[in-house]
Amino acid sequence: MIAIVSGTNRENAVSMDIARQYSEILKEKGVENIILNLQDLPPDFIFSSLYGNTGKNEQFNRATDIMNTSEKFVFIIPEYNGSFPGVLKAFLDGLDRERALAHKKCALVGISAGDQGAGPALSHFTDILNYCGTHVLAYRLRIPNIGRLMTDHKITDSGYVTRMHKQADMLIGF
Amino acid sequence: MIAIVSGTNRENAVSMDIARQYSEILKEKGVENIILNLQDLPPDFIFSSLYGNTGKNEQFNRATDIMNTSEKFVFIIPEYNGSFPGVLKAFLDGLDRERALAHKKCALVGISAGDQGAGPALSHFTDILNYCGTHVLAYRLRIPNIGRLMTDHKITDSGYVTRMHKQADMLIGF
Amino acid sequence: MIAIVSGTNRENAVSMDIARQYSEILKEKGVENIILNLQDLPPDFIFSSLYGNTGKNEQFNRATDIMNTSEKFVFIIPEYNGSFPGVLKAFLDGLDRERALAHKKCALVGISAGDQGAGPALSHFTDILNYCGTHVLAYRLRIPNIGRLMTDHKITDSGYVTRMHKQADMLIGF
Amino acid sequence: MIAIVSGTNRENAVSMDIARQYSEILKEKGVENIILNLQDLPPDFIFSSLYGNTGKNEQFNRATDIMNTSEKFVFIIPEYNGSFPGVLKAFLDGLDRERALAHKKCALVGISAGDQGAGPALSHFTDILNYCGTHVLAYRLRIPNIGRLMTDHKITDSGYVTRMHKQADMLIGF
Numbered sequence: 168m169i170a171i172v173s174g175t176n177r178e179n180a181v182s183m184d185i186a187r188q189y190s191e192i193l194k195e196k197g198v199e200n201i202i203l204n205l206q207d208l209p210p211d212f213i214f215s216s217l218y219g220n221t222g223k224n225e226q227f228n229r230a231t232d233i234m235n236t237s238e239k240f241v242f243i244i245p246e247y248n249g250s251f252p253g254v255l256k257a258f259l260d261g262l263d264r265e266r267a268l269a270h271k272k273c274a275l276v277g278i279s280a281g282d283q284g285a286g287p288a289l290s291h292f293t294d295i296l297n298y299c300g301t302h303v304l305a306y307r308l309r310i311p312n313i314g315r316l317m318t319d320h321k322i323t324d325s326g327y328v329t330r331m332h333k334q335a336d337m338l339i340g341f
Numbered sequence: 342m343i344a345i346v347s348g349t350n351r352e353n354a355v356s357m358d359i360a361r362q363y364s365e366i367l368k369e370k371g372v373e374n375i376i377l378n379l380q381d382l383p384p385d386f387i388f389s390s391l392y393g394n395t396g397k398n399e400q401f402n403r404a405t406d407i408m409n410t411s412e413k414f415v416f417i418i419p420e421y422n423g424s425f426p427g428v429l430k431a432f433l434d435g436l437d438r439e440r441a442l443a444h445k446k447c448a449l450v451g452i453s454a455g456d457q458g459a460g461p462a463l464s465h466f467t468d469i470l471n472y473c474g475t476h477v478l479a480y481r482l483r484i485p486n487i488g489r490l491m492t493d494h495k496i497t498d499s500g501y502v503t504r505m506h507k508q509a510d511m512l513i514g515f
Numbered sequence: 516m517i518a519i520v521s522g523t524n525r526e527n528a529v530s531m532d533i534a535r536q537y538s539e540i541l542k543e544k545g546v547e548n549i550i551l552n553l554q555d556l557p558p559d560f561i562f563s564s565l566y567g568n569t570g571k572n573e574q575f576n577r578a579t580d581i582m583n584t585s586e587k588f589v590f591i592i593p594e595y596n597g598s599f600p601g602v603l604k605a606f607l608d609g610l611d612r613e614r615a616l617a618h619k620k621c622a623l624v625g626i627s628a629g630d631q632g633a634g635p636a637l638s639h640f641t642d643i644l645n646y647c648g649t650h651v652l653a654y655r656l657r658i659p660n661i662g663r664l665m666t667d668h669k670i671t672d673s674g675y676v677t678r679m680h681k682q683a684d685m686l687i688g689f
Numbered sequence: 690m691i692a693i694v695s696g697t698n699r700e701n702a703v704s705m706d707i708a709r710q711y712s713e714i715l716k717e718k719g720v721e722n723i724i725l726n727l728q729d730l731p732p733d734f735i736f737s738s739l740y741g742n743t744g745k746n747e748q749f750n751r752a753t754d755i756m757n758t759s760e761k762f763v764f765i766i767p768e769y770n771g772s773f774p775g776v777l778k779a780f781l782d783g784l785d786r787e788r789a790l791a792h793k794k795c796a797l798v799g800i801s802a803g804d805q806g807a808g809p810a811l812s813h814f815t816d817i818l819n820y821c822g823t824h825v826l827a828y829r830l831r832i833p834n835i836g837r838l839m840t841d842h843k844i845t846d847s848g849y850v851t852r853m854h855k856q857a858d859m860l861i862g863f
Contacts, residue, residue, distance in 0.1 A: 249472025
């Protein structure tokens with residue numbers, strides 16, 4: 168089971184579009200997968216579900232269950248202020264590192280309105296995941312200028328579609 | 342005016358102890374300062390105060406006002422999962438970059454229970470602040486093994502106290 | 516005095532073109548500057564001028580003198596294998612950190628044939644410079660797709676020329 | 690075949706001691722391995738073996754052959770000026786990325802005289818290796834205060850020896 172994490176809680180986020188497209192790609196390849204949308208987290212989870220409250224919020228637990236029961240991940244990471252969205256790291260801060268992340272494998276996809284393709288976000292997030300024991304696929308996919316690439320909630324540019332397939336194949340064999 | 346940001350919303354956080362000690366040090370040096378405790382943010386701010394809701398939450402606006410009216414910052418950053426707390430980045434994601442961060446200066450203090458002293462957090466956060474236009478003092482202070490260093494909510498180890506004074510002096514002259 | 520370091524020893528490097536253009540810009544603004552070309556280092560400097568041999572190579576000492584006597588730096592950093600050239604870090608490894616780098620200020624310019632503009636190189640190099648005590652201007656300039664931008668050894672694109680001027684002005688006031 | 694790269698050209702480097710100890714550990718586990726000592730590179734390799742001279746230096750080619758024919762790597766990385774030694778990156782800059790690094794796997798060991806254990810070096814080097822297509826084992830081993838740990842050119846501290854074994858086992862199964 169591969170969980171695809173859409174790394175923001177912003178409404179109508181492009182990250183969810185990419186997550187859905189990635190899900191289709193994995194399905195085509197016969198790989199079971201599930202999308203985890205950070206918009207579905209309880210609005211006050213940073214206060215109600217972390218630290219002393221770990222495990223006490225049922226709505227948050229549904230998200231952590233997806234992480235705990237998946238063996239691989241795809242993180243779709245939009246660039247916010249030169250890195251990943253704070254909400255994505257806050258979500259990680261509420262997980263049980265050993266059950267959710269350790270000894271697992273993942274692929275990273277960065278997207279941005281600007282020209283960086285969330286490159287710094289992917290570097291930072293690799294550090295964090297490695298610290299948590301998650302192996303990161305070397306082939307990190309950066310998709311800059313995302314605004315110009317989306318048509319009907321999909322990327323149609325053949326170069327990027329090819330790279331998504333390439334990364335998905337690599338993750339399956341990782 | 343220097344704002345000292347305690348970079349977590351965890352209750353009874355050591356970060357607040359360090360923030361208070363840093364505030365005393367700045368006061369001794371005759372520098373006006375204010376502590377911004379992320380625990381005072383509205384519990385649902387990631388949903389109620391970001392993106393389309395920017396500026397609409399009065400409680401959140403009190404925190405952003407402190408950022409907007411300060412010229413320099415000290416960020417006290419505890420290490421969570423190998424980087425800064427997600428809540429700290431989420432707070433930044435709710436700011437008006439131009440008013441709150443651009444063309445300003447700051448110093449970074451990292452603390453950790455383990456032996457890294459939040460070093461990776463300081464690297465990641467420097468990238469983010471530079472992206473937002475905030476100059477970061479070269480002298481980043483890492484304080485590892487913080488648990489062993491705290492007595493009555495203060496660091497008394499003369500080495501670290503000296504370094505805090507050194508950094509404070511450098512920030513004042515930066 | 517500002518030293519402009521062309522961060523590679525590759526022959527006919529575009530970095531030297533950018534260094535010369537930056538030098539002209541600083542001259543126009545009335546700021547004395549000098550270009551340090553890593554191609555002028557002794558070919559065996561990694562063995563003859565580091566560690567136990569620090570200070571013993573006259574040709575290498577001419578380069579370190581430029582660093583020691585400058586108060587500010589501009590580093591022109593081409594992207595090699597996803598970061599800065601090894602030769603640039605090796606050059607730093609041969610410097611006297613206290614005399615060459617500590618308490619000084621610098622601006623970073625990244626260039627690349629590809630679309631990253633040496634962004635990761637600038638992040639890594641900021642960590643290194645901060646460790647050595649050099650303050651890094653928040654405004655790091657990335658110039659991707661450099662091959663398309665050069666005409667007669669100069670960048671003529673008005674957007675990038677404006678940014679170089681903006682950065683130079685900021686460095687002068689830093 | 691696993692190549693263990695001792696990441697500096699410094700004489701009598703502790704990195705070589707650790708490389709030899711790691712080699713013994715792999716041998717005990719029945720894994721063929723070879724040590725690549727950067728001290729054996731031609732002294733002028735940055736000028737004689739890179740860019741237009743790639744492949745033309747026989748002495749340098751012996752080192753690249755080891756990289757090209759190995760499927761996995763252990764990089765022993767001492768901390769120099771807050772990151773990896775310049776010579777290590779310069780060595781990489783002389784490799785044929787596709788033959789030497791792409792689609793391979795590696796483990797990272799950082800050592801330092803100070804308290805960082807070359808953590809920033811490991812972060813930077815992970816970025817570089819990922820760019821070159823090499824998967825990095827999540828479990829990066831940092832060994833700070835190395836001076837206190839060495840007895841007769843070996844680490845005897847049971848905690849660190851256990852971690853080296855753990856990492857070696859993980860690399861074998863990676």
